[in-house]
Amino acid sequence: MNKLQLIGPFTQLLPMTGLPLKGALKDEQLPIIENGGILLSRGKIINVGVFDELKSDDVKIYHIEGAHVCLPGFVDSHTHICFGGTRARDYAYRNAGKTYLEIAKAGGGIWDTVTQTRKASQVELAKGILSRSQKHLKNGVTTIEVKSGYGLSVNEELKMLRAIKQANEISNASLIPTCLAAHMKPKDWNHQKEYLEEIIATLFPIIKTENLAQRVDAFVEESAFSPEEIKPYFQKAKEMGFDITVHADQFTTGGSQVAVDFDAVSADHLEASTEKEIQLLAKSNTIATALPGASIGLGCAYTPARRILNAGGALSIASDHNPGSAPMGDLLTQASILGTFEKLSNTEVLAGITFRAAAALRLADRGKLEAGAKADFIVFPTDNYQEITYHQGQLKPSEVWKNGEPIN
Numbered sequence: 001m002n003k004l005q006l007i008g009p010f011t012q013l014l015p016m017t018g019l020p021l022k023g024a025l026k027d028e029q030l031p032i033i034e035n036g037g038i039l040l041s042r043g044k045i046i047n048v049g050v051f052d053e054l055k056s057d058d059v060k061i062y063h064i065e066g067a068h069v070c071l072p073g074f075v076d077s078h079t080h081i082c083f084g085g086t087r088a089r090d091y092a093y094r095n096a097g098k099t100y101l102e103i104a105k106a107g108g109g110i111w112d113t114v115t116q117t118r119k120a121s122q123v124e125l126a127k128g129i130l131s132r133s134q135k136h137l138k139n140g141v142t143t144i145e146v147k148s149g150y151g152l153s154v155n156e157e158l159k160m161l162r163a164i165k166q167a168n169e170i171s172n173a174s175l176i177p178t179c180l181a182a183h184m185k186p187k188d189w190n191h192q193k194e195y196l197e198e199i200i201a202t203l204f205p206i207i208k209t210e211n212l213a214q215r216v217d218a219f220v221e222e223s224a225f226s227p228e229e230i231k232p233y234f235q236k237a238k239e240m241g242f243d244i245t246v247h248a249d250q251f252t253t254g255g256s257q258v259a260v261d262f263d264a265v266s267a268d269h270l271e272a273s274t275e276k277e278i279q280l281l282a283k284s285n286t287i288a289t290a291l292p293g294a295s296i297g298l299g300c301a302y303t304p305a306r307r308i309l310n311a312g313g314a315l316s317i318a319s320d321h322n323p324g325s326a327p328m329g330d331l332l333t334q335a336s337i338l339g340t341f342e343k344l345s346n347t348e349v350l351a352g353i354t355f356r357a358a359a360a361l362r363l364a365d366r367g368k369l370e371a372g373a374k375a376d377f378i379v380f381p382t383d384n385y386q387e388i389t390y391h392q393g394q395l396k397p398s399e400v401w402k403n404g405e406p407i408n
Helices: 088-095 100-105 110-119 122-138 154-168 192-210 227-239 255-261 275-282 292-298 305-310 331-342 346-352 355-359 386-390
Strands: 004-013 033-041 044-050 059-063 069-072 074-076 141-147 174-182 215-219 243-248 266-269 287-290 315-317 377-380 399-402
Touching: 069 386, 074 331, 074 355, 088 100, 110 154, 122 141, 122 154, 122 399, 154 174, 154 192, 174 192, 192 227, 215 227, 227 243, 227 255, 243 255, 255 266, 255 275, 275 305, 287 305, 287 355, 292 331, 305 315, 305 331, 305 346, 315 331, 315 346, 315 355, 331 346, 331 386, 346 355, 346 386
Parallel strands: 004 059, 004 069, 074 141, 141 174, 174 215, 215 243, 243 266, 266 287, 287 315
Antiparallel strands: 004 033, 033 044, 069 377, 377 399
16 A cells, blocks of 8 residues: 555554663653554554644544553564473462473373474474464564474474475565474484584575574573583574574573573573573663563463563563463463563563564564654553553453554
């Protein structure tokens, strides 16, 4: 559509502009445009301001009736929504008191999902991604990071990454792929160093050739890969031009140091982080990503989000949507609950799922409503933005716009 289009008026429009990437945020800092409007063309925002001031004879108006609050489309910077099967049995076992090792010995755990994902075809995996991304989109999440990591071989990881690319060509949401071939030590390899070397030598070049991902992730943990094991892997990934992100400090510390050493875009989880790791991250350019869905699913402590922000760190909040530890997959619900337990302001919660989450994916063109940004925004049926987190994800968007088009 060539003609300028004006969307509004919104009772409150929250552009999420003028806020710092790092540190604590008070609600008094939150910019709110009353009776706001968005002027757009060709999927991009041209201007944001008071609706009546944006009107002109050259503008086609899309009128919003009644009281509504407008926000940038949410960004989920960490998910595992490419998988086969279910882990409902694991959830029941865990709640009945079984340990991680007991569940694994009973045939559960990540390897169970690996087995089920390997059995699934690329088409089946792509269908699953589309279904889950559509649910995310209806809840206002317009950009979704999607990891591989349940293949754990060159061919199976390729199948997953190709499924993500296939789904992205169809999905209304933007899917951002990440290679997580170093998710856990595959049971069908005797020597883990040789497995990582095979991924570097064979998988990474194909990813580059087919443009399957620009990001490489690894689970740095006692039960997965140690800092010493993963450093040569990340070094080669960086040399090949990949962005680095790290599953860090979920159960034990060590991952944050690796993330900072490799100037990772983000360090995700951090439930086990101590004051040492908090200060380390706060002084770095690495964004700390809280995954409250995993804390809810596992019944463990939350990421120390309040302390990270108070120390001056940048905090993203993501769903970790996966079949094992975080099956809920509702970003706004999880972010709202994290806000309750960690005493986060509304502005900190909303920043964590908009522009700060976009920064965790190195995406500068979304997460804010400003000139030049993608016209990705969501509309809630209320006259007060505070109602959004107050209802803990149960107040759903009445409209979701992606690339300047309503999609529901």
